Amino acid sequence: MDKVSNWIQQPARDVRIAAKADVVVVGGGPAGLSAALAAARNGAEVILLERYNHLGGLASGGMVLVLDDMWDNHQNEISVRGNCMTMIERMAAMKLAVFPRQNEWGNVPDSCRRWGRWGTFDFHSHETPHPICFAAAFDPDAMKRVALDMVQELGIKLRLHSWFSQTLVEDGKVKGVICDTKSGREAILGDMVIDATGDLDVAASAGAPHTGGNYIMTTVFRLGGVDAEAAERFEREEPQKYAELDRQIKKVLGGSWGYWWLKTPLPGVVWCNCPHMAGLDGLRVEDLTRAEIQGRKHIHALVDFVRGRMPGFENCYLIDVAPQTGVRQTRLLEGEYILTKEDLAQRTRFDDSIARGRDYYMPYRVLLPQRSTTCWWQGVTTP
Secondary structure: OOOOOOOOOOOOOOOEEEEEEEEEEEOOOHHHHHHHHHHHHOOOOEEEEOOOOOOOHHHHOOOOOEEOOOEEOOOOEEOOOHHHHHHHHHHHHOOOEEOOOHHHOEOOHHHHHHHHHHOOEOOOOOOOOOOEOOOEEEOHHHHHHHHHHHHHHOOOEEEOOOEEEEEEEEOOEEEEEEEEEOOEEEEEEEEEEEEOOOOOHHHHHOOOOEEEOOOOEEOOEEEEOOOHHHHHHHHHHOHHHHHHHHHHHHHHHOOOOOOOOEEOOOOOOEEEOOOEEOOOOOOOHHHHHHHHHHHHHHHHHHHHHHHOOOOOOOOOEEEEEOOOOEEOOOEEEOEOOOOOHHHHHOOOOOOOEEEEOOOOEEEHHHHOEOOOOOOOOEOEEOO
């Protein structure tokens, strides 16, 4: 090793080819899961790679326990269906997901009172209270279970505990990826490789053009032993006292959305989508480590604080902190087309639309890296 340089040179070594398929999907979150399911339904042999011990990504492992933004307020309709709706229905059948029915949508006082603390409201609305819309609150392990069932039903070859390391590029074409595993480095080959890592790991490794950025990080957690009815009653009957206490709690957390706690399908268990921490880079080990340490300090301070002050939380205790850190933004692909604010505001429809969000549409071109003079990016896309 060069004592002056910050780099060392490793000798070349052989890597075992562990598996081959028509389609290799890297990342088992909602995007990767849907890509794998769609490919399998169309007759492709599919390998799905995931670094954690579960599927579902930030929805399950990051415990983002409300599936929202599935609502088009212009059309007063559910705008996201497909795999997402299938998962909601399966979790609901297990009594591990809840959602308001159509007759409960809107600003009906009883409906707002019933559903407000589930987070199933239109948070884009400026109305007070926010109108209830279609969204689902769910249990994280239920999503992991349902996702696994759907993958197995279609015969998708699942490889968990496989940490992406490098993209294999040959003559300007992506041929597969290398993963680090407990068995050593393994090569996974495919005719098509789909980058669903969330951080654009595969495309960036292949040299695809991208920009960078960061936003708040969150160490999401759950509390048990909570009397949610008592907490809601305090909020409803003593709004001024609640507002002041709520302000103090958010100060202890260091950063939070308007609702720092929401109900879950498990009795006595609430979900806390906080604390938020700004100025951290989700691609830096140092910052990811800092988020975990700093987040837990806020969480334990919060528990100590609310036990003695917040009605309904007198006997609360920490159940768990999400195993996946809540990273919201890192690398952003520079695709053949870049979606603009105007596209979202005008609800632009495209000839090659392949996805629909809240009230916007996404063309296939945004998932394809811009063409390069040195690489035509054959065989790689992002979901």
